[in-house]
Amino acid sequence: MSAPTRVVSTVGPVLIIGSGLLGASLGLALRAGGVRVYLEDASPTSLRLASDVGAGVAFGDAIDEAGVAYADAGTDAPGYEAPRIVVVATPPDVADRVIVDSLLRFPGAIVTDVASVKDAVVADVLATLEERGLEDAACRYVGSHPMAGRERSGAGAADADLFYGRPWVIVAHETTWPRALLAARALATDVGAVPLEMNAGTHDHAVALVSHVPQLVSSMLAARLVDAPAQALGLAGQGLRDTARIAASDPRLWTAILAGNAGPVASILRELRADLDDLLHHLDAAAELGPLRGGSVGAINRVMTAGNQGVARIPGKHGGAPSRYREVEVLIPDEPGALGRLFSELGEASINIEDLVLEHSAGAQAGVARVMIDPAVADRCAAGLQERGWRLITH
């Protein structure tokens, strides 16, 4: 396998304002396709780091080299070409201001941003333009939300493949030009993302549901462990590990995101609280009267059943049904190369692994690999593994 040559349809130069993780990753990805990239950042250090990792050329330097003063930068200066696309990749709380500035500074450019909350940004941009009598510029603005976060931040963590296979939501408003929409779509596909179009409100409610509320629920669950006895934590299994995993996310970044989408997040959390209140009422009755009284059996069953129905709606790999594959569970001894040997042997038998989950418990010297494979080869796979001495957990 070798890295494919990127063939891009985006025509540069692209100016990326904000050279953190997303901005610098976008710069790397576009430059891999030969697109000319300028970078700007309020922090000279961040800007230098991003240009040093190869994400693009500092915009000020580009202008200096072309021998024009920053304020006079125009398309006719020698060696300088004005950006055709501006991507605002600043923190979300300043995005609207920078978008408006960019529309005015570069009257020939399409402007987009990468803020993870869209309704407030779009509304603020349109309101500011209207106040200043500049409504005509609005047609060149289109919102974006590449859903490609990670735990680390800054240009030092930048990667040209950050957007690979991730959804990239494109949010057009009423007067967005089709040309602006197409430019955003090209940008998304050029960096390997999957473009999806939505309006701002739909987007914000969707990310509240699939990202912001799960984040807060995971954090509130993990918060219960802060004062827990170590002995209790020793009983933790894969269920707790999975449910609490994203509680490790960056508080600073998430606080800005969540505060910016407070309305949709609160409305979903309020539904959850209604379920929680009902459940608590019945658990209290059960604790007082015994498990078979107080209606707790019915109330708990309702929560569990609704959970079954909800989780079944999450699309699986490649958007297919979650149950498309069959699972083979294999005991993995804790010795060097054990997992590698398992996969070599599956590879030798030409069995493709569609998905994989490893399970461990505290104190255990071994684990279980849950290997998802094509149902058509499942029996052959299980038989082959047993022949070679692997211990399967069979069903």
Next chain:
Amino acid sequence: MSAPTRVVSTVGPVLIIGSGLLGASLGLALRAGGVRVYLEDASPTSLRLASDVGAGVAFGDAIDEAGVAYADAGTDAPGYEAPRIVVVATPPDVADRVIVDSLLRFPGAIVTDVASVKDAVVADVLATLEERGLEDAACRYVGSHPMAGRERSGAGAADADLFYGRPWVIVAHETTWPRALLAARALATDVGAVPLEMNAGTHDHAVALVSHVPQLVSSMLAARLVDAPAQALGLAGQGLRDTARIAASDPRLWTAILAGNAGPVASILRELRADLDDLLHHLDAAAELGPLRGGSVGAINRVMTAGNQGVARIPGKHGGAPSRYREVEVLIPDEPGALGRLFSELGEASINIEDLVLEHSAGAQAGVARVMIDPAVADRCAAGLQERGWRLITH
């Protein structure tokens, strides 16, 4: 790799009452060590299935063969030996009654159970014995909770390795004999589990925290997806998938478990609701006044920070610190054998994989493997993979 010979210290016969997943798996595991196992079940079909999969001999048959009537079964009947250990593996709502019966039926036996909630069971057993003036029998009872559930149930899903590496909590009460405690400990280690001793209240609070509350939180989160637009679900990433995974658990089984531990579960959920109420109050203010007002920034930051602290306390693999390994992220193309090739190549380089997470997005034709390895070989691993043409996400 070949299956190790089990060397056991448990002296049989062991009578297992209740031949579902846990009972039948325990039977298989003990028989693999040469222990004589009798089975009993209220359902003749379940009993036959369990004995057919090799979990043990139906107790009635054993007595018939020995030529003694069930009611007269004694240690001196030819070919029959009374059980030295009785394991009650019935549903939790009848466990207390079956434990008391067993103490009376087999006056020479140690009796334990596998119910996942302990306080109510222990209290009911002791109260019933006292009522009937049989307090002396209590010394032969010790509670167990092997933490080895799975999604499927019944003897058809039984596995001798079900308990391998899992915690097995042992709950002694005030008059439990040391001999009974030792028998339970031997049983746990004989089937590969890790024995841990706790009192009933500590156990019930611990499982509420690490298992029951995460289950309900995951279910209540997933319940939000029942009426969600398909477009929103298309944005789902690994965060939602992990947080909602256990929402797929069996409602019938969990309803019985949760109703039996209503008190501790409610007390933890009530703490969570206090956090949720505070958060909702501030989110509402932010939605009304704007993200930087209404105190939401501070409130959200508190939730996120507490989540960070809580999740950091969950022990990692082998009970070590979660950050013991370094992560290498590799892009996996969606072609047959890609993952297998990755692991073969790591195996050839003698690099052991400590843990692994596969990430996919809906609509993506590829994934990312997050491979956890020993920090000492991380650089060599990354360099070797890149040399062979793998695309890494570097930090």
